[in-house]
Amino acid sequence: MNGSQLPPLLPPSASTVSGELDLLFAYITAISVFFAVGIAVALAVLAVLYRRKPGDGPPPQIHGSTALELVWTVIPLLIVMSFFVWGTDLFFRMRTPPIEPLEIFVVGKQWMWKIQHQEGPREINELHIPVGQPIKLTMTSEDVIHSFSVPAFRVKQDVLPGRYTTMWFEATKTGTFHLFCTEYCGTEHAGMGGSIIVMEPNEYQVWLGGGGAGESLTDAGERLFGQLGCATCHGDQAGARGPSLTGVYNSEVSLAGGGSVTADESYLRESILEPATNIVAGYDAIMPTYRGQISEEGVLQLVAYIRSLGDPAAAGATGAAAAGEAGQ
Amino acid sequence: MSEQAAPRRRNRGRYEGDVPREHYLNVAYGLKSWLLTVDHKRIAILYLLSITGFFAIGGLFAAIIRMELMTPTGDLMSSEVYNRVFTLHGVVMVFFFLIPSIPAVFGNFFLPMMIGAKDLAFPRINLASWYIYTIGGIFTLAAIIAGGVDTGWTFYTPYSSTYSNSAVALTAIGVFINGFSSIFTGLNFIVSIHKMRAPGLTWMRLPLFVWAHYAASIIMILGTPVVAIAIFLIAVERLLGVGIFDPALGGDPILYQHLFWFYSHPAVYIMILPSMGVMSEVIACFSRKRIFGYAFIAASSLAIAVVGFLVWGHHMFVSGQSAYVSMVFSVLSMLVAVPSAVKVFNWLATLWRGSISFETPMLYAFGFLGLFTVGGLTGLYLGTLATDVHLHDSYFIVAHFHYIMVGGAVMGYLAAVHFWWPKMTGRMYSEFWGRLSAGLLFIGFNLTFFPQFLLGYMGMPRRYHFYPDEWQVLNVLSTAGASILGIAYLIPIIYLVYSLRYGPIAGPNPWHATGLEWTTASPPPQHNFETTPTVTEEPYDYSKAIENVAITPGAGPESPPSPAAPRS
Amino acid sequence: MSQRHGPVTAAVITGSMPEMDNDHGPLQHHFDDMAQQNESAALGMWLFLLTEVMFFGGVLTAYAVCRYLFHDAFAEGASHLDVQMGTINTIILIFSSLTMALAVRAAQMSKTKLLVGLLIATMVFGGAFLVIKGIEYEHKWVEHHVPGKYFQYDGPMANQVHLFFSFYFTMTGIHALHMILGIGWMIWLTIRSWRGDFSAAYFSPIEMTGLYWHFVDIVWIFLFPLLYLFGAGAGAGH
Numbered sequence A: 001m002n003g004s005q006l007p008p009l010l011p012p013s014a015s016t017v018s019g020e021l022d023l024l025f026a027y028i029t030a031i032s033v034f035f036a037v038g039i040a041v042a043l044a045v046l047a048v049l050y051r052r053k054p055g056d057g058p059p060p061q062i063h064g065s066t067a068l069e070l071v072w073t074v075i076p077l078l079i080v081m082s083f084f085v086w087g088t089d090l091f092f093r094m095r096t097p098p099i100e101p102l103e104i105f106v107v108g109k110q111w112m113w114k115i116q117h118q119e120g121p122r123e124i125n126e127l128h129i130p131v132g133q134p135i136k137l138t139m140t141s142e143d144v145i146h147s148f149s150v151p152a153f154r155v156k157q158d159v160l161p162g163r164y165t166t167m168w169f170e171a172t173k174t175g176t177f178h179l180f181c182t183e184y185c186g187t188e189h190a191g192m193g194g195s196i197i198v199m200e201p202n203e204y205q206v207w208l209g210g211g212g213a214g215e216s217l218t219d220a221g222e223r224l225f226g227q228l229g230c231a232t233c234h235g236d237q238a239g240a241r242g243p244s245l246t247g248v249y250n251s252e253v254s255l256a257g258g259g260s261v262t263a264d265e266s267y268l269r270e271s272i273l274e275p276a277t278n279i280v281a282g283y284d285a286i287m288p289t290y291r292g293q294i295s296e297e298g299v300l301q302l303v304a305y306i307r308s309l310g311d312p313a314a315a316g317a318t319g320a321a322a323a324g325e326a327g328q
Numbered sequence B: 001m002s003e004q005a006a007p008r009r010r011n012r013g014r015y016e017g018d019v020p021r022e023h024y025l026n027v028a029y030g031l032k033s034w035l036l037t038v039d040h041k042r043i044a045i046l047y048l049l050s051i052t053g054f055f056a057i058g059g060l061f062a063a064i065i066r067m068e069l070m071t072p073t074g075d076l077m078s079s080e081v082y083n084r085v086f087t088l089h090g091v092v093m094v095f096f097f098l099i100p101s102i103p104a105v106f107g108n109f110f111l112p113m114m115i116g117a118k119d120l121a122f123p124r125i126n127l128a129s130w131y132i133y134t135i136g137g138i139f140t141l142a143a144i145i146a147g148g149v150d151t152g153w154t155f156y157t158p159y160s161s162t163y164s165n166s167a168v169a170l171t172a173i174g175v176f177i178n179g180f181s182s183i184f185t186g187l188n189f190i191v192s193i194h195k196m197r198a199p200g201l202t203w204m205r206l207p208l209f210v211w212a213h214y215a216a217s218i219i220m221i222l223g224t225p226v227v228a229i230a231i232f233l234i235a236v237e238r239l240l241g242v243g244i245f246d247p248a249l250g251g252d253p254i255l256y257q258h259l260f261w262f263y264s265h266p267a268v269y270i271m272i273l274p275s276m277g278v279m280s281e282v283i284a285c286f287s288r289k290r291i292f293g294y295a296f297i298a299a300s301s302l303a304i305a306v307v308g309f310l311v312w313g314h315h316m317f318v319s320g321q322s323a324y325v326s327m328v329f330s331v332l333s334m335l336v337a338v339p340s341a342v343k344v345f346n347w348l349a350t351l352w353r354g355s356i357s358f359e360t361p362m363l364y365a366f367g368f369l370g371l372f373t374v375g376g377l378t379g380l381y382l383g384t385l386a387t388d389v390h391l392h393d394s395y396f397i398v399a400h401f402h403y404i405m406v407g408g409a410v411m412g413y414l415a416a417v418h419f420w421w422p423k424m425t426g427r428m429y430s431e432f433w434g435r436l437s438a439g440l441l442f443i444g445f446n447l448t449f450f451p452q453f454l455l456g457y458m459g460m461p462r463r464y465h466f467y468p469d470e471w472q473v474l475n476v477l478s479t480a481g482a483s484i485l486g487i488a489y490l491i492p493i494i495y496l497v498y499s500l501r502y503g504p505i506a507g508p509n510p511w512h513a514t515g516l517e518w519t520t521a522s523p524p525p526q527h528n529f530e531t532t533p534t535v536t537e538e539p540y541d542y543s544k545a546i547e548n549v550a551i552t553p554g555a556g557p558e559s560p561p562s563p564a565a566p567r568s
Numbered sequence C: 001m002s003q004r005h006g007p008v009t010a011a012v013i014t015g016s017m018p019e020m021d022n023d024h025g026p027l028q029h030h031f032d033d034m035a036q037q038n039e040s041a042a043l044g045m046w047l048f049l050l051t052e053v054m055f056f057g058g059v060l061t062a063y064a065v066c067r068y069l070f071h072d073a074f075a076e077g078a079s080h081l082d083v084q085m086g087t088i089n090t091i092i093l094i095f096s097s098l099t100m101a102l103a104v105r106a107a108q109m110s111k112t113k114l115l116v117g118l119l120i121a122t123m124v125f126g127g128a129f130l131v132i133k134g135i136e137y138e139h140k141w142v143e144h145h146v147p148g149k150y151f152q153y154d155g156p157m158a159n160q161v162h163l164f165f166s167f168y169f170t171m172t173g174i175h176a177l178h179m180i181l182g183i184g185w186m187i188w189l190t191i192r193s194w195r196g197d198f199s200a201a202y203f204s205p206i207e208m209t210g211l212y213w214h215f216v217d218i219v220w221i222f223l224f225p226l227l228y229l230f231g232a233g234a235g236a237g238h
């Protein structure tokens, strides 16, 4: 077009899973090409061999062959099962984050990505990350469904309103890569993208510190916690109207209606926005709803703060809990 | 001018008779005789006309999409307009063209004839289904006039239910209404196949076209009501402002996706199964052979219909659904591919030792075999969990389904048009132009959609109005292909219409095919059969079907061929 | 199309069919005999009901999912429904099923007057059901429990209760629509019965309508406990 060489036909491969995914892709492609070309060639050969010639009599009327039917049922079956097994194995590995990933929070909104780092920096439509470090994103949407997609990493996850979804990846190359929203979300869907900037860890530290990062996520949460008056009920003193939030993260909470739930991020979020949905055993449903009063980013900050209040299994549990999430 | 003599001179050995004095087309004239008809053949013609109309509308939208995507900047129209264009393209093509296409036109016309019946079991319901289709279509056209709709053909919530500012409710109601026409058609087919077969026409003697429609009908009556209710709930949600699918109001957006795909995955088999039925007829006829593995092809249609109901979750692998659920849907998606493979191999085996000729319908059948295989195999990339994460909602998906729906289903539809045109109209079309446009279609098609596989793997998301510069080359190729494709669709419209008046007379059985529909005059009489035929043979017995003359279009024996199935 | 009607040279089947009178006689021209026609009608009706099962199945699934998600809110919403009226309606509908079944029998025995009477009774019961339903809707309207702009509910779970009422109105509304269509069709059947169209020899329309009507009743038998009884005892809300 512009005289320069043709663009490459493969996307950059820049994460720990992209190599294996390409390999799986190549494997399926090899088999598909074998069948597609095989069928095309067979078609051509048969068409030439058995084309109608003058003077031909009626061809033999063959009914079929059960043995052949079996062959071409079983062979494709085995082949597709191999796709399934490999694909599923890789898929589970792609969903299970390693221990102690770097956690980053993402809020999707028509039509931008708002990103918050634990340490404080926020960015829009750009995500700076260090190379060689597993990153876990906890994501939610303020309006419709979006999807966070980084082709160079071969990862993608829908971002839903009203709940948290997570994804993780580990970049293996520095550079700038496309970030897309791949779930149709309205007018500017095509513009809801940006870039992932992968940096050397030391550069990343510099980037984090630069530009007046402001307060960290937990600090912001603590400030909100005070502003919204949560402490009036959730003080740690005995006889408080609400349960103590210290150590609640990742604990088993027994509910008034019987049963119990694990207090993960989604549960905490719901407790703040829809407190009436799950009532903690031994308490009344007096907590007001904060829906409409706190933005999704604010909720993320509160959740981060509550998490920082202690965790029954101490450090390392984050990874374990996250591993558990792979099955959700 | 002497329209009678001209074609005669051009065609050696053509059918010497004339069209029958009285047939379904001329028993009555006037608008009323058409709009109030209960004759399945006339209803089929009504459908043929309306479906062609909707195809043109859908194709026009496709042309606009491709024009816009020629440049990366999105300079031809605003994003609002682009989003409406691809949504309407999808809605019109899926609900108003492809789902009704073969069943409502060729199923309606030939299924009763193939089973030796005078009509479908419920002729009035059949007519009603066309009216329902038309009313649904009017709603959708009204939605276009009211500013269009911009949700994508999938109507995902909560975008469609709360956020979109377009005529969602109007379109939703249109699609909802249209669903009932599909239900009525399916119901009519199943009852007719069960209760109206001619004496001697056992299940194992049914043409495979009928089997395919039987399988598709099961999906129509079991799946359509579910999407109807899902889309109805969207309309309710929008009109009343309640929250079934909107989390901000307490609902669950993923629930909608389950309801939608519970129908819309099986619906893809509504689109492909009838086409597969056409393949069996055409391939047997033009290789003059019994279908290889008849029972396996029939059974695989049913297998596809049944297993097809259990795989809907493969559209939701990255939606946040449980990984274990995804795993189950993945393995089931793999299973549903196997019966399709069985069919392809059986068709190939039918060619083996046949006596193959290459008339237009057969060329389309060859196109189908090649393109459906590619489309189906790329479906396996998507059924595989890990690869789908990367490919989901990229142009790879767009390429996958166009390979199956355009390369497969539409090719099957065109094969059917060319195969049965002489029967429906009594006239032959121009074989030269037929072959030419089939070839053009094949080339244009691959040029349009193959680059999209590459774009998809590189990560180009679908439903994008503009895109990064590095993908322009492939997009330009795709647009170039679409231009060829568009021409290849226009040519048949011209020569088919031309043939109505100037085409050589076809005679009852120009292809020397087996099957009860070929034992009637062309065009068939109003009630199909004078006396109910009795069937004594298996289908596709080409050993007896007329001396093995080289078939040239319009060439027929001097006298009507001895029917494969003698009538009592 | 061609205007030429040359002589038919080939001995093909022509279109000359003796025109049958297919509008008034019970046997339609495209069937061979009454048995085939009746069997087709029966199969058609059963398939249609299968479609209906899937149709209601769709809403019921949606309802079940939401009820699971918002258990308490749905119980609270349900407690605002009038169990008494619901029960009365259930009984009325069961009676209408009974009269419908008897109507089919009357047709089978060629008792025209009885048939007409029973059809009217069925319609009266059906009408009564709709009137009571209407009164219930009225109450909801007054209480601002009709979903949409005017919905009002004080309480921590207002959104989910709103959702419950959306389901309530959607499901009972679709059900009522089915009843209205059924009654409309029955009016036509009553006229035909009065004319004496049905007898032991031909009663399949009555029988099919019976199937449909029983189906609509069964749907209600599902809806009633799912919507009304679920919240019973959870609190009085009127």
Ligand code: HEA
Pocket (backbone or CB within 6 Å): A035, A039, A076, A077, A079, A080, B154, B268, B269, B271, B272, B314, B315, B316, B333, B334, B336, B337, B338, B340, B341, B344, B345, B372, B373, B374, B375, B376, B377, B379, B380, B382, B383, B384, B388, B391, B392, B393, B397, B400, B401, B404, B405, B409
């Ligand atoms: C007629 C339409 C049609 C048909 C028949 C199919 C058939 C199949 N489809 Fe496709 N599909 C669509 C239309 C269709 N699809 C559409 C429209 C979408 C997008 C919807 C949207 O989001 O807008 C879609 C999307 C789609 C997805 C979701 C992708 C995503 O959004 O992430 C998946 C995932 O599994 C999938 C899989 C399959 C499979 C496994 C088949 C199988 O049935 C294919 C079976 C066929 C074969 C396998 C070929 C024959 C085989 C051989 C000749 C021999 C060799 C065989 C083996 C080795 C097995 N399809």
Ligand code: HEA
Pocket (backbone or CB within 6 Å): B055, B056, B057, B058, B059, B060, B062, B063, B065, B066, B086, B087, B089, B090, B091, B093, B094, B097, B098, B151, B152, B153, B154, B398, B402, B405, B406, B410, B448, B462, B463, B464, B465, B482, B485, B486, B487, B489, B490
């Ligand atoms: C049966 C279904 C069907 C058919 C036949 C087609 C046919 C075509 N489709 Fe489409 N397509 C879909 C179903 C179909 N499509 C669906 C379901 C979607 C997804 C929508 C969504 O995301 O919601 C889609 C999306 C889709 C996209 C992606 C848009 C996006 O994601 O941004 C593209 C892009 O190239 C495309 C192109 C084409 C082309 C070039 C054709 C060509 O084959 C068409 C060629 C035809 C012509 C060029 C017209 C020929 C001219 C006439 C018949 C006469 C017209 C005459 C007058 C107006 C007088 N389609």
Ligand code: CUA
Pocket (backbone or CB within 6 Å): A108, A110, A111, A145, A146, A147, A181, A182, A183, A184, A185, A186, A189, A190, A192
């Ligand atoms: Cu956000 Cu698309």
Ligand SMILES: [Cu+2]
Pocket (backbone or CB within 6 Å): B264, B265, B268, B311, B312, B314, B315
């Ligand atoms: Cu699918």
